[in-house]
Amino acid sequence: MAALVQMVRQGKALYVGISSYGPDRTREAERVLRAEGIPLLIHQPSYSMLNRWIEDGLLDTLEELGAGCIAFSPLAQGLLTSKYLNGVPDGARAARGGSFDTKLLSDANIERVRGLNAIASDRGQTLAQMAIAWTLRDSRVTSALVGARNVAQLDDSLGALVNLEFNAEELRKIDGYATEGGVDLWRAQSKAA
Template sequence: MAHGVFDKTHAAAEDRYERLAYRRAGNSGLDLPALSLGLWQKFGTDYSYATQREIILHAFDLGLAHFDNADRYGPPHRAAQQVFGRVLAKDLAPYRDELVLSTKAGNPIGPSPYLKGGSRKSLLNSLDHSLRDLGTDYVDVFYHHRADPTTPLEETVGALAGAVQQGKALYVGVSNYEPERAHEAAELLRQAGVPLLVHQPRYSIFDRTPELNGLLSVAADDGFGLVVYSPLAQGLLTDKYLEGIPEGARAQNSAFLSPDVIDDDYRKRASALNDLARERGQSLAQLALQWVLRRPEVTSALIGASSTAQLDHNVQALAFPPLTDEELRLIDEHGVHGTGLKI
């Protein structure tokens, strides 16, 4: 994007880098905010653009300079990138150098074989579309969204490295990779001179997979950071579902959260965690965010938002004292792996 005279409609908060901690991504030189804004849900055409813009700008004012996107996010696909592109063009263009923009490709976005997978054609074509959607010359982080066992890893890694070599991305990442494949990708990228910056797995009190499958250890050994998604388990690690499913809640109409998982076991465990959070003077959501961020391998936790108040609430999680050994023991007792989730 050419720099010049901008129609500046948003003046960013001067104290935006005093609101939350930044953490180093693995062995790189890049710092990311402890909380990052994910545009996975609520940034499609089915939500108000005015609200979406307000949330994005407020996130930046709070210090959440990392915005996580993907070609698949909407609906329809690519809509979330286009929403962010509108905000970037109108409000945040003067701050482009202060933003970390991430996007992903590889999850299916259409019936064509070239609109999915890990081929060079699929990944680099999608990246070109994403740059047009976002209205920027480069993204800071380009991810392969999901491992593709039908494509040689060397080809996928070559496409990621090529994005950096072409100046279309500054760093690369992978998402939803099993630890062994993530390690292989890290080795191939290191040989190409483009180190793996980050891996994006799902991780929460109710989903301990990165602990159980060894990904935390692989991240530490290979020197990449983790940007974890669904730290609130699609809202299950909030007080929203403790008494049932409220009208308009995500569990009523989401493809990612079924009403069936909100059962007696879930409510019993979530209520016990909620009681612990209240004893600490915080919400269950704030406790859950603190819990994933306790790990040094975790660079940032992705949060969504449907309002600026929700953003404020989640950022306040970082102000509470560290979890004690006894509190961590209680979380392990009640935060049973697989609760409320289809593993």
């Protein structure tokens, strides 16, 4: 935290944000910053239908502290798109290795994704659109970060904004599939110092 405080004092940053801290470390970071007269503006955790760890206290903590939440990886690195419904296409991140762990493409996860895709279709959305809308359904989530390799992906992501509302039945069905899928690559928390 000392480095972030110094950056603000030197005019190199206007605001301070953190990423991937759990509730306790978030409180500690906010306490340290507040003691220095600097507000904690934003927290950037990973969050998706298959990675729901922030629902276990972090969202409540951010609301209490008055900090925003900008969720990254709402598409679970592409898993919550139609890309992997029928296997791994050539050129896909999973085919290249790297940061995408092919264990995420387990039969159980693919079945979850197929179930979610059917719900999205019933809503008149692509799976990606529904996944983004679902991420934004909680008013404590300020924004969602999406990555797009091309204009078509960007347009599809923006299409989520057309239908952000979910009824109770849709949420119940989604919860039947949207369970922890082992896709949190960033679970290790940073230390507040």
